[in-house]
Amino acid sequence: MKHLVLLGAGHAHVHVLEGLAAHKPRDVRVTLIAPVDAQLYSGMVPGFVAGHYTLDECVISLKRLIETSGVQFIEGSAASIKADIQMLTLSDGQVIDYDVLSLNTGASIDFEKIEAVMPGARKQAMFVRPMPVFVKLWPQALALAASRPLHLAVVGAGAAGLELAMAAAHQLRGPAYPPGSRITLVTGSLAPAQSYPPSVQRRVLRTLEHLEITVVQESCVAVNEGELVLGSCAKLPCDVPLLAIGVQAPAWLANSGLALDEKGFLAVDHFQQSTSHALVFAVGDVASRADSPHSRSGVYAVRAGPPLLRNLLAGIGSQALTPYAPPARTLNLLSCGSRYAIAAWGPFSVEGGWVWRLKDRIDRQFVQRYSV
Ligand SMILES: Cc1cc2nc3c(=O)[nH]c(=O)nc-3n(C[C@H](O)[C@H](O)[C@H](O)COP(=O)(O)OP(=O)(O)OC[C@H]3O[C@@H](n4cnc5c(N)ncnc54)[C@H](O)[C@@H]3O)c2cc1C
Known part of the structure; x- marks a missing residue:
């Protein structure tokens, strides 16, 4: 064998x-x-933060596949x-x-490396990764937001940071929370969504404005209790720092x-x-x-x-291998907090409620295909 x-x-x-x-x-x-014998599906995590999905809906249970494939599972x-x-x-x-x-x-996530460039982050900040830890902490932030308005600052404006900032804005402005919560997106030296083509950047900026998310184009250089320290030495008051800064x-x-x-x-x-x-x-x-x-x-x-x-x-089986070419472009679907999303395909982009429904269908099918 x-x-x-x-x-x-x-x-x-x-x-x-x-x-x-x-x-x-x-x-x-x-x-x-x-x-664990389950996989948290990251594509649905912003929807969990926004309140569209329960945590269970975002998890692929591998129990059935492990059983039927006869694979030995080691936790x-x-x-x-x-x-x-x-x-x-x-x-x-x-x-x-x-x-x-x-x-x-x-x-x-190399916590030591991040701590070296952002002292205090390890103790004071919530990290998006590992995601299984983040999804356990997020309900605690929501519980705090239910008692008083919060200032949440998302550090990092790649796809994950953008989606999470928009999802948090949607959730915290909802009827379950007192008015007055503020969301800031700290983007580093670049403007938000820099890895996307200009048409997507424009759509993202419009959406951030619509959601009243403050964009701060500066680096976060330290995290203290109750504040972020920015590259310019300015201090940004913040109850919940959320780090989504790459891997x-x-x-x-x-x-x-x-x-x-x-x-x-x-x-x-x-x-x-x-x-x-x-x-x-x-x-x-x-x-x-x-x-x-x-x-x-x-x-x-x-x-x-x-x-x-x-x-x-x-x-x-010592047989010949087949080469595989990854696709030159992929369909990127960026959820925008409410049941609304932006789709990007190379330089082309569209947005709307129907894009969110398409993403929702693709994501749910992926989870169900492997769990059920
Ligand atoms: C909030 C958020 C939203 C995102 N949304 C999207 C999106 O919509 N579309 C998209 O394309 N990408 C998205 N991404 C990026 C995406 O999550 C990652 O690119 C993707 O998860 C990578 O998949 P993977 O299969 O390589 O590994 P992962 O999905 O990270 O899975 C790795 C698995 O290996 C296990 N593991 C880790 N270390 C070990 C170890 N030492 N030994 C054994 N097992 C281990 C983990 O527990 C995990 O189950 C998102 C990321 C975030 C943070």
């Missing part, structure tokens, strides 16, 4: 599990290692990999050997022996195979395509699932 180890239950691995449930080769033993997290001897160690000390290893663990590579990759990119993410080729170790595959935010770099987003992680399944089965 060959041993295939799936590390992390990210977007692509749920598809691999579905594929194995339909057909698992008899001579392959598969182990899934993840902190745990990888703490180190020794790729040269095909072995990984979990944080509880368990050692696991593999014939083929597939990583879909997402990216990490880092998992620290446990550093001494793995695997080839990494300049930021420490696992370097993979057109087969989504490690550029240094043929028995290791990686997809999603943990990986960097050396041949065809693309942004880190759930859409790319989802699309990587079917070719990953094919190549894992081929790899473990």
